[in-house]
Amino acid sequence: xxxxxIETGDLxxxxxxxxxxxxxxxxxFSPAHSTLIFADLHFEKGSSxxxxxxxxxxxDTTNTLLRMARAIARHNPSRVIALGDSFHDRDAGERLGPQxxxxxxxxxRAAHFTWITGNHDPHPPIWLEGEVAETxxxxxxxxxxxxxxxxxxxxxxxHLHPCASVAKWGRNVRRRCFASDGLRLILPSxxxxxxxxxxxxxxxxxxxxxxxxxxxxxxxxxxxxxRRVAV
Amino acid sequence: MDVARNLDHxxxxxxxxxxxxxxxxxxxxxxxxxxxxxxxxxxLTTPEQLSLLLAHPRSTQMFxxxxxxxxxxxxxxxxxxxxxxxALGLARLQTLAPQHRRVGLSATVKDPEPLxxxxxxxxxxxxxxxQLVIAKGGAKPQIEISASDSYVPWAGHLxxxxxxxxxxxxxxxxxxLVFVNTRSQAERTFQELWTINDANLPIALHHGSLAxxxxxxxxxxxxxxxxxxxxxxxxxxxxxxxGAVDKVICIGAPKGAARLVQRIGRANHRLDEPSAALxxxxxxxxxxxxxxxxxxxxxxxxDGERLKTGGLDVLAQHILGTACAGxxxxxxxxxxxxxxxxxxxxxxxxxxxxxxxxxxxxxALRSYDRYARLRKTEDGRLRLAHPRLxxxxxxxxxxxxxxxxxxxxxxxxxxxxxxxxxxLGELEEYFVEQLSVGDTFVFSGEVLRFEGLRETGAFVTxxxxxxxxxxxxNGGKFPLSTFLAQRVREMVSRxxxxxxxxxxxQEWLKIQEWRSVIPKPGQLLVETFPRGNxxxxxCYPFEGRLAHQTLGMLLTRRLERGRFHPLxxxxxxxxxxVWAARDLSSSKDGGGVDMDALFxxxxxxxxxxxxxxxxxxxxxxxxxxAIIAGLxxxxxxxxxxxxxxxxxxxxxxxxxxxQHEPDHVLLRATYQDAGTGLLDIARLGDMLxxxxxxxxxRRLDRVSPLAVPAxxxxxxxxxxxxxxxxxxxxxxxxxxxxxxxVD
Numbered sequence: 001x002x003x004x005x006i007e008t009g010d011l012x013x014x015x016x017x018x019x020x021x022x023x024x025x026x027x028x029f030s031p032a033h034s035t036l037i038f039a040d041l042h043f044e045k046g047s048s049x050x051x052x053x054x055x056x057x058x059x060d061t062t063n064t065l066l067r068m069a070r071a072i073a074r075h076n077p078s079r080v081i082a083l084g085d086s087f088h089d090r091d092a093g094e095r096l097g098p099q100x101x102x103x104x105x106x107x108x109r110a111a112h113f114t115w116i117t118g119n120h121d122p123h124p125p126i127w128l129e130g131e132v133a134e135t136x137x138x139x140x141x142x143x144x145x146x147x148x149x150x151x152x153x154x155x156x157x158x159h160l161h162p163c164a165s166v167a168k169w170g171r172n173v174r175r176r177c178f179a180s181d182g183l184r185l186i187l188p189s190x191x192x193x194x195x196x197x198x199x200x201x202x203x204x205x206x207x208x209x210x211x212x213x214x215x216x217x218x219x220x221x222x223x224x225x226x227r228r229v230a231v
Numbered sequence: 232m233d234v235a236r237n238l239d240h241x242x243x244x245x246x247x248x249x250x251x252x253x254x255x256x257x258x259x260x261x262x263x264x265x266x267x268x269x270x271x272x273x274x275l276t277t278p279e280q281l282s283l284l285l286a287h288p289r290s291t292q293m294f295x296x297x298x299x300x301x302x303x304x305x306x307x308x309x310x311x312x313x314x315x316x317x318a319l320g321l322a323r324l325q326t327l328a329p330q331h332r333r334v335g336l337s338a339t340v341k342d343p344e345p346l347x348x349x350x351x352x353x354x355x356x357x358x359x360x361x362q363l364v365i366a367k368g369g370a371k372p373q374i375e376i377s378a379s380d381s382y383v384p385w386a387g388h389l390x391x392x393x394x395x396x397x398x399x400x401x402x403x404x405x406x407x408l409v410f411v412n413t414r415s416q417a418e419r420t421f422q423e424l425w426t427i428n429d430a431n432l433p434i435a436l437h438h439g440s441l442a443x444x445x446x447x448x449x450x451x452x453x454x455x456x457x458x459x460x461x462x463x464x465x466x467x468x469x470x471x472x473x474g475a476v477d478k479v480i481c482i483g484a485p486k487g488a489a490r491l492v493q494r495i496g497r498a499n500h501r502l503d504e505p506s507a508a509l510x511x512x513x514x515x516x517x518x519x520x521x522x523x524x525x526x527x528x529x530x531x532x533x534d535g536e537r538l539k540t541g542g543l544d545v546l547a548q549h550i551l552g553t554a555c556a557g558x559x560x561x562x563x564x565x566x567x568x569x570x571x572x573x574x575x576x577x578x579x580x581x582x583x584x585x586x587x588x589x590x591x592x593x594x595a596l597r598s599y600d601r602y603a604r605l606r607k608t609e610d611g612r613l614r615l616a617h618p619r620l621x622x623x624x625x626x627x628x629x630x631x632x633x634x635x636x637x638x639x640x641x642x643x644x645x646x647x648x649x650x651x652x653x654x655l656g657e658l659e660e661y662f663v664e665q666l667s668v669g670d671t672f673v674f675s676g677e678v679l680r681f682e683g684l685r686e687t688g689a690f691v692t693x694x695x696x697x698x699x700x701x702x703x704x705n706g707g708k709f710p711l712s713t714f715l716a717q718r719v720r721e722m723v724s725r726x727x728x729x730x731x732x733x734x735x736x737q738e739w740l741k742i743q744e745w746r747s748v749i750p751k752p753g754q755l756l757v758e759t760f761p762r763g764n765x766x767x768x769x770c771y772p773f774e775g776r777l778a779h780q781t782l783g784m785l786l787t788r789r790l791e792r793g794r795f796h797p798l799x800x801x802x803x804x805x806x807x808x809v810w811a812a813r814d815l816s817s818s819k820d821g822g823g824v825d826m827d828a829l830f831x832x833x834x835x836x837x838x839x840x841x842x843x844x845x846x847x848x849x850x851x852x853x854x855x856x857a858i859i860a861g862l863x864x865x866x867x868x869x870x871x872x873x874x875x876x877x878x879x880x881x882x883x884x885x886x887x888x889x890q891h892e893p894d895h896v897l898l899r900a901t902y903q904d905a906g907t908g909l910l911d912i913a914r915l916g917d918m919l920x921x922x923x924x925x926x927x928x929r930r931l932d933r934v935s936p937l938a939v940p941a942x943x944x945x946x947x948x949x950x951x952x953x954x955x956x957x958x959x960x961x962x963x964x965x966x967x968x969x970x971x972x973v974d
Contacts, residue, residue: 047598047599050598051602054864055591055594056884057592058594059596059887059891060887193883194883195883
């Protein structure tokens with residue numbers, strides 16, 4: 001397995017022979033296909049709690065969109081793939097405030113969007129620009145929401161919200177992370193209110209037959225941590 | 232519970248027609264129900280239970296005939312969030328039962344006025360006081376300080392060198408209480424005592440992490456008088472009165488004079504006989520502290536407390552509770568709340584913001600109005616929008632937010648982790664998370680080996696290794712009191728008072744005087760010196776570890792900006808040491824560190840704000856406020872959240888809220904808390920003001936005697952904000968090492 005840092009703090013890895021750039025914000029970029037990839041955006045998760053009268057700050061979608069906008073401005077992709085669970089629930093699209101919706105629409109004009117369907121959003125809002133698909137193939141990569149139990153080289157998926165922890169000096173640091181063994185890649189969740197699942201959990205660990213790495217998100221760069229070290 | 236026993240006995244003996252009942256978190260549902268409909272003559276209860284009773288629709292009937300409220304141990308309550316909750320409950324009672332009178336009982340306090348205000352409804356702008364009755368003091372206590380003229384350790388808190396003295400004191404006493412400051416100290420002391428317990432005296436262990444049955448067993452044995460000593464933490468500070476205890480042994484720093492009085496008072500509950508206490512300092516600074524504390528107690532002087540104002544998070548909980556009892560008028564509730572002394576200066580704007588927070592979250596973006604928890608009735612009052620909210624309120628009520636805990640389960644060796652396992656007790660989750668499989672630690676008086684963390688708890692086996700790696704899983708919770716710090720500083724500054732100190736401590740201070748300088752009262756000494764390939768800056772504010780830690784964070788931030796490349800810092804109760812790659816000495820010709828500017832009060836402005844934003848302690852403070860205020864639920868009916876999930880999501884909420892609505896009422900409540908709580912910012916502010924223009928600097932060629940204890944302490948804090956990144960980097964280096972290894 002090879003990985004190279006480039007000066008921006010991104011990490012360059014290969015997945016099934018395709019080069020991918022892992023951005024510390026939690027997105028992945030394929031230079032060859034000029035494609036930027038986000039997973040598990042969970043728009044309007046905050047307001048879904050409000051229906052149960054738990055009032056989380058109603059700024060999560062705006063926050064997520066602003067971070068997406070920064071990543072799009074940085075990599076300037078011609079295509080964006082959202083790996084499913086982009087909308088937290090069926091009505092999420094209708095609950096977007098007018099300004100938030102404008103922000104989303106302006107992003108959709110900046111690049112061609114592909115909305116992969118997830119278990120939270122089998123039917124994304126009809127007004128949404130871009131195409132809706134279950135899977136997408138690009139060169140050696142295949143994009144889908146939930147990784148298949150059966151191994152398929154080049155699979156790029158989300159759904160699991162991987163997180164990893166490392167401990168040192170009596171302190172424990174837990175961060176979102178990418179998980180990859182060079183053949184398959186799981187992206188961290190990008191939505192502002194999305195929690196995480198430890199990479200030691202069987203749902204993640206059993207996806208990789210051999211050793212794999214957690215690419216943990218630091219403040220300004222991505223850190224490659226061997227699975228043995230991370231929990 | 233002791234109070235119940237003490238009331239029950241005379242009532243029974245005199246055959247009085249008086250019913251006495253208790254109501255706590257452990258009281259059965261059936262009994263609680265009955266108490267609501269036919270209350271006993273005397274109900275013994277807690278602030279939490281009072282607010283639950285008041286949140287019930289029947290509260291009006293239940294309390295209308297209330298005659299008297301007695302508040303026991305008021306000094307331990309009035310200046311805390313539990314005190315806020317109690318004050319709000321009393322304000323409600325005043326409306327429901329205006330005829331009732333109140334009596335407060337308190338141990339000696341330096342300034343009784345805040346307690347007197349607490350007891351009576353406050354008029355506009357506050358100021359009403361209850362009557363004050365001062366009981367005559369008992370005999371002066373006899374306080375000894377264990378000190379050896381041959382050896383006093385430089386650092387550490389375990390006092391291993393003095394265990395023989397402690398054992399001897401236990402031998403001469405009928406029953407002794409051995410107080411220590413932390414649970415890990417309790418474990419260690421208990422172990423040390425048993426290794427030299429040749430006479431096999433019955434000595435037990437008692438602290439808050441042990442399983443409840445185990446604690447009850449110890450308490451029962453103590454009540455029967457079958458124990459000679461109990462090693463304990465502050466869990467036994469309050470409320471337990473065992474007549475048989477005739478000696479109190481305090482290991483480590485007393486931290487405060489009032490605290491010492493409280494502990495000494497556990498021995499010998501007869502006013503006319505003196506209580507006997509032995510103080511056992513574990514290091515040189517603690518020798519000074521013990522002497523200062525003894526002098527203060529004998530002179531009858533006590534620490535004052537910084538008064539906090541009523542928490543907005545507690546107010547939010549109270550408002551929701553009030554709505555659970557029935558519709559209320561916001562204007563009337565505001566007037567009622569203002570009669571509670573912690574809230575006497577509450578502004579109408581803050582009150583409205585909290586009501587809005589309870590109703591809809593209180594966000595500038597009004598997107599939740601249609602889901603409001605409080606709705607207007609036709610007559611303009613506010614009512615609960617859904618009965619389910621009352622149920623949620625009851626589950627989340629209370630202001631004590633525990634650190635998330637993990638159960639410790641003991642299993643037999645050889646079994647896979649997670650199989651079976653008897654519960655030994657609980658430990659903080661953050662401690663358990665730092666363990667790797669195979670690590671050993673002491674818990675419940677035994678050396679245990681960590682086998683793994685599962686959903687049901689942390690699994691351990693008994694270890695054969697007698698030498699455990701003993702982690703401090705809970706640093707002392709109480710910082711050195713401002714008052715005692717002042718006395719210690721004075722003692723250090725007056726060489727003529729040193730003769731009472733043990734020889735090694737006198738020598739230490741004398742060499743300090745010769746090699747560097749002894750600061751005069753009011754001065755702050757700052758020393759700089761090289762050591763190894765690092766440059767150190769050590770200062771001695773004596774303001775407690777929490778304030779020093781905050782100071783350390785802020786100083787390193789400034790030094791970093793000044794390109795002095797600070798590498799880390801350590802803080803203890805007395806001193807702060809910062810180290811850097813470059814010389815940190817001040818120099819008049821420019822280029823060096825300008826100490827006056829470095830310690831300028833303005834660090835409490837922008838520097839503090841930008842540091843706070845990322846501080847883990849601050850995020851924890853936010854989480855506590857969010858739980859108390861009801862933004863995050865402790866548990867949902869039916870689906871229990873683990874502590875970890877709560878912690879994680881509160882950090883996410885904090886980040887989003889701070890970025891998008893930094894003036895939100897909950898962030899203001901957090902800031903209000905940080906002033907006196909985990910970060911001790913208020914105290915730091917006083918110190919910086921005090922030492923302004925009174926900084927004495929010494930540039931030394933090597934480490935000074937006073938600096939040694941600080942440098943010997945291990946610290947876990949790294950340069951501001953960057954510690955997490957450093958941990959990631961360190962772990963990553965292992966990858967590179969692995970890649971470069973040839974084998």
